[in-house]
Amino acid sequence: MSAARVSNGAWTALKLGITALVILPFVFILLLSFRSMADIYRNPLGFTGNWVPGNFVRAWNGPPGGTGFSNYFVNSVLVVLVAVVIAALFGALAAYFVSLLPARWRSRVLMIPLIATIVPTIALLIPFFQMFSAWGLMNSPVAVGVLYAGLCLPMTVLILHAFFVDFPGELREAAALDGLGHVRTFFTIVVPLSKPSLLAVSxxxxxxxxxxxxxxxxxxxxxxxxxxPVGVLTFQSSFMSDLGPIFAGLSLATVPVLIVYFVFNKTISRGVSMGGTFR
Known part of the structure; x- marks a missing residue:
């Protein structure tokens, strides 16, 4: 057997092993979400015993008088929509107009989002808390979504600017001959042709x-x-004596993201590779 085959086989085995380590915890969480409390303690990794699909109903509705995952899910979707839309819009605009700068100025301006990416989020928590308290924005999912958009902007600009740098100049020149300004050119020409990178970063x-x-x-x-993510902590304290709904809640929290990733993973890889160079 050639060394190349041995190397390819070892590499394939390593990739399969890493994939299994990542996927198996989610599989076990999903299986445990259908088990009764007694079966979880008696035989947590087994397939026998009573299956309780009602755990998902209890997790979705929450404890009596409490808050369930239906509320957490709506808040998460609202926060994500606000953050992703604002970050994509303003990040794309910033990246496009930075790409029009001379190379010397472009590299200087891009140092700002580059430095911002290395600032740990935890270092900003106290200023964020003080700002939200002063402005009366505590417990507002929309306001938090806007804040997340700001935190997403540096990486969004860095990923998209390289794509816009390589955008065909002939198309911009043709748009200018038709009387289009930079803003109209961006929305009518650049954005429709930038969907893979925009989708990937979003x-x-x-x-x-x-x-x-x-x-x-x-x-x-x-x-x-x-x-x-925050609701899981509150939810756990409400169902401490019954683990089934807790695992069901964890499934509800993770499965949507897994579905999005598995459906769009090629789009993410292609979009990042199209705009993944810093220059």
Whole structure:
């Protein structure tokens, strides 16, 4: 057997092993979400015993007088929509107009989002809390969505600007001859031809915002305003004596993101590769 085949076989085995390590926890969470409390303790990894699909109903509706995942899900969708749309719009505009600058100025301007990406979010929590408290925006999913959009902007600009740098100049010149300004050229010519990169960066932002906890746990303190990652913590304390609904809630929290990733993973890879160079 040649060394190349051995190397390819080892590489394939490594990839399969890493994939299994990532997927198996989610599989077990999904299986446990259908089990009764007694079966979870008696035989957590087994397939026998009573199956309780009602765990998902209890998780969705929440405990009596409490908040369920239906509320957390709506808040998460609202936050994600606000953050992704605003980040895509303003990030694309910023990246496009930065790409029109001379190379010397472009590299200087791009240092701003580049530096912003290395600032840890946890270092900004106290200023965020003070700002939201002063403006009366605590427990507002829409306001948190706008904040997330701002946090997504640096990476959005960095990914999209490289794509716009390579955008055919002939198309911009043709638009200018037709009397279109830079803004109209951007919306009528550039955006329709940039959908793969825009979709890719929007999906990356969606995945991050959906699972973000540090900001949400500080700014969304009321149960009725919390997103899924924060709601899981409150939900866990409500069902401490019954693990089935907790695992069902975790499934409701993770399965949508997994579906989005598996459906659009090629789009993400293609879009990032099209705009993944910093120059």
């Amino acid at each position: 999906l990356l932002n969606l995945i991050w915002v959906w699972g973000e906890t540090q900001v949400a746990i500080v700014l969304l303190q009321k149960a009725t305003s919390q997103t899924i």
